[in-house]
Amino acid sequence: MRLEVKGIHKSFGDKEVLHGIDFHVESGKALGLLGRNGAGKTTTIRILMDVFHANSGEILLDGKKFVPSRHRIGYLPEERGLYPKRTVIDQMIYLACLRGLNPKEAKESAKRWLARLEVSEYETRKLETLSKGNQQKVQLAATLVSNPEIIILDEPFSGLDPVNSQILKDVVNELIAEDRIVIFSSHQMSYVEEFCDEIAIINQGEVVLAGRLRDIKKEYGKNRLMLAAENLSVEELAQKVEREWPDLVSVSGRKRDILILELKEGADRRKVMAALAASSVEVERFGCYEPSLNDIFVMKVGEEEE
Amino acid sequence: MKRFWIVLKYELKEYFTNKVFMGLTVVLVVLGAAALFLPRFVDMSGFTGVQVVGDKEDDSTQDSQQGERPLFLYADEAGVVQPQVLGEMFPDVDWQEADSADALRSLVENQEAQAGFLVTGATQYEYYVYNKGMTDHNTAVFDQAMKLFYRMQYSQQKGWDLGEITAMYDVPVTVTEQILNKDSGSNYWYCYVLVIIVFMLIVYYGQMIAVSVTSEKSNRAIEVLVTSTSPNSLLFGKVIAGAIGGVFQMGVILGAILLSYRVNREQWGGMLDMFLHIPGEVLIAFAFFGLGGYLFYAFLFGAMGALVSKTEDISKSVSGLMVVVMIVYFFSLMQLMNIDGPIIKVLSFLPISSYSTMFARVAMGSVAAWEIVVSFLILAASIAGTGILGAKLYRMGTLRYGNPIKIGTALKDLRKSD
Numbered sequence: 001m002r003l004e005v006k007g008i009h010k011s012f013g014d015k016e017v018l019h020g021i022d023f024h025v026e027s028g029k030a031l032g033l034l035g036r037n038g039a040g041k042t043t044t045i046r047i048l049m050d051v052f053h054a055n056s057g058e059i060l061l062d063g064k065k066f067v068p069s070r071h072r073i074g075y076l077p078e079e080r081g082l083y084p085k086r087t088v089i090d091q092m093i094y095l096a097c098l099r100g101l102n103p104k105e106a107k108e109s110a111k112r113w114l115a116r117l118e119v120s121e122y123e124t125r126k127l128e129t130l131s132k133g134n135q136q137k138v139q140l141a142a143t144l145v146s147n148p149e150i151i152i153l154d155e156p157f158s159g160l161d162p163v164n165s166q167i168l169k170d171v172v173n174e175l176i177a178e179d180r181i182v183i184f185s186s187h188q189m190s191y192v193e194e195f196c197d198e199i200a201i202i203n204q205g206e207v208v209l210a211g212r213l214r215d216i217k218k219e220y221g222k223n224r225l226m227l228a229a230e231n232l233s234v235e236e237l238a239q240k241v242e243r244e245w246p247d248l249v250s251v252s253g254r255k256r257d258i259l260i261l262e263l264k265e266g267a268d269r270r271k272v273m274a275a276l277a278a279s280s281v282e283v284e285r286f287g288c289y290e291p292s293l294n295d296i297f298v299m300k301v302g303e304e305e306e
Numbered sequence: 307m308k309r310f311w312i313v314l315k316y317e318l319k320e321y322f323t324n325k326v327f328m329g330l331t332v333v334l335v336v337l338g339a340a341a342l343f344l345p346r347f348v349d350m351s352g353f354t355g356v357q358v359v360g361d362k363e364d365d366s367t368q369d370s371q372q373g374e375r376p377l378f379l380y381a382d383e384a385g386v387v388q389p390q391v392l393g394e395m396f397p398d399v400d401w402q403e404a405d406s407a408d409a410l411r412s413l414v415e416n417q418e419a420q421a422g423f424l425v426t427g428a429t430q431y432e433y434y435v436y437n438k439g440m441t442d443h444n445t446a447v448f449d450q451a452m453k454l455f456y457r458m459q460y461s462q463q464k465g466w467d468l469g470e471i472t473a474m475y476d477v478p479v480t481v482t483e484q485i486l487n488k489d490s491g492s493n494y495w496y497c498y499v500l501v502i503i504v505f506m507l508i509v510y511y512g513q514m515i516a517v518s519v520t521s522e523k524s525n526r527a528i529e530v531l532v533t534s535t536s537p538n539s540l541l542f543g544k545v546i547a548g549a550i551g552g553v554f555q556m557g558v559i560l561g562a563i564l565l566s567y568r569v570n571r572e573q574w575g576g577m578l579d580m581f582l583h584i585p586g587e588v589l590i591a592f593a594f595f596g597l598g599g600y601l602f603y604a605f606l607f608g609a610m611g612a613l614v615s616k617t618e619d620i621s622k623s624v625s626g627l628m629v630v631v632m633i634v635y636f637f638s639l640m641q642l643m644n645i646d647g648p649i650i651k652v653l654s655f656l657p658i659s660s661y662s663t664m665f666a667r668v669a670m671g672s673v674a675a676w677e678i679v680v681s682f683l684i685l686a687a688s689i690a691g692t693g694i695l696g697a698k699l700y701r702m703g704t705l706r707y708g709n710p711i712k713i714g715t716a717l718k719d720l721r722k723s724d
Binding site for chain 1: 309312313316319320525526527528529530531532533534535536
């Protein structure tokens with residue numbers, strides 16, 4: 001399956017909040033939808049789920065118009081909420097039945113997901129009696145109870161402690177391995193980096209960067225090197241580099257005790273290695289620099305803001 | 307349709323597993339039935355005028371009742387009082403002549419006698435009572451006694467035979483009523499009671515339905531729900547479940563009351579027939595129009611619930627609707643006295659008021675079959691219309707949190723989105 005979002009525009013009143021959103025994702029892959037608060041991620045997801053209608057643009061599944069009600073979709077909205085005064089199992093069966101399962105399948109699936117998320121012991125308890133973290137896990141179980149083919153998770157890690165986050169990470173990895181489509185919105189870049197093959201960074205209602213994460217990282221790390229020395233501090237190393245090898249590299253940044261260098265035109269890694277070997281620098285770390293998603297996000301959104 | 311049944315079943319389960327709802331139903335059934343079984347176990351002959359069936363009063367009972375009879379006093383300064391007449395006109399009272407006006411007043415003041423009459427002239431008397439009750443009609447009866455004393459004295463003076471004059475004056479007339487259509491007199495009270503019941507259903511359960519719709523916005527479950535099924539299934543399921551819950555509760559309570567009265571009708575001497583002995587055709591008309599109107603308002607309450615996101619804002623949202631319900635209620639009751647008048651005819655075709663006025667016309671007035679059919683079709687179409695409108699408002703109100711949305715604004719937004 002291939003889900004494509006093409007040229008989505010959305011206005012609330014006179015204000016256009018999405019100015020042509022494009023991205024795509026395929027089965028067995030996860031797409032990370034990134035953006036600052038108010039960038040338009042949740043609005044995009046709500047249009048995808050038909051909660052809001054787009055003013056223009058289209059959403060296609062395998063080339064045909066995507067109608068959410070015709071597919072099993074697991075949607076975890078940003079606004080979390082279930083029935084606080086009803087039992088966990090009752091509402092899970094209810095939601096599963098609403099999404100097309102028969103009562104027997106619904107019950108089996110509800111029990112399976114509660115067990116998978118380690119909240120089986122609470123199945124007969126009213127939701128309001130559970131801790132916030134366990135409520136969040138029940139909400140996730142309710143999202144997945146219909147065994148969806150497309151999973152859309154809006155900030156799924158918010159409210160989870162590290163142990164529960166690990167459980168969710170494992171579940172998301174299983175879903176990807178089972179060939180589902182996963183769309184994932186989060187501020188926590190480390191999680192996105194862990195699961196997502198593709199990303200789309202939305203800023204002020206526009207996709208400012210989209211594509212395969214590996215390619216993006218490669219592109220942003222192109223001609224960049226990292227260097228750390230045992231006998232020099234980052235500042236001393238930076239001064240030395242600028243003083244002694246101005247034709248080879250320039251200092252493009254610092255990351256804790258590592259210096260980020262950019263190759264000058266005509267220079268290459270071997271020349272730099274040779275220069276280092278001939279110098280008094282005791283190399284602690286040297287290699288190609290691969291930026292983190294966080295660096296890319298800050299860099300890209302920062303550029304756009306400027 | 308399948309999703310509608312899933313929602314309906316889930317929402318009904320909420321009502322029927324709710325301890326407060328079921329507990330209240332049981333308590334009201336028991337109280338209603340117990341009240342109507344009361345004459346079987348407690349002597350209420352003073353109220354019902356019927357002795358408990360199967361129980362013959364023994365002498366001791368009679369003695370104790372004799373001892374409980376109230377004591378009334380009279381002091382006759384005009385020399386007109388005939389004590390045997392007083393005994394006949396006040397059969398449940400013991401009479402005693404007071405020595406003087408002061409003695410009469412003092413005995414009443416000390417509550418040794420319940421009431422006292424000081425007759426100061428042939429057509430004048432003073433009434434003494436310590437606390438006058440709401441239903442104290444003693445002066446009305448004593449007025450009659452005084453008039454009789456006057457007539458007796460006057461006839462005696464003139465040498466007339468009072469018995470002959472009275473027989474001529476109050477000649478008995480025999481009437482046999484041949485009611486060819488409706489007896490408004492006897493049907494009036496059924497209608498009155500049934501109008502009140504529908505009004506209570508609408509107001510009480512309508513609010514419950516609005517709360518049930520709003521709670522999904524307040525607990526933020528709505529986004530999960532509207533992305534799981536259609537808003538039509540959700541709103542219709544919720545509203546119809548609320549309506550069934552209301553009808554069930556009211557039906558069980560009313561059923562218990564009607565059945566208990568039927569079983570104990572003899573013990574009550576038929577005195578509650580005017581309220582509780584409801585003819586079948588009136589109940590059928592009530593089932594169609596009363597319940598139809600209830601459903602119509604239930605959808606409107608559901609739609610109003612969809613316009614707010616906090617349950618505490620519901621009263622603001624439904625206030626306009628409540629005004630309509632109240633106006634219709636008072637108009638319907640007022641127009642029962644003029645059942646074939648033009649106002650009630652118009653009201654009986656409007657969906658906001660046909661729930662009470664059309665079945666009242668069926669019960670008490672002249673109404674053609676086509677009028678009933680047309681009125682019901684208008685009501686049925688309006689129920690469907692309000693249901694669809696409610697579902698649209700419900701869908702539109704999704705994720706619109708904050709201040710209540712005004713109905714005018716909501717309708718304008720709906721027109722724009724269409």
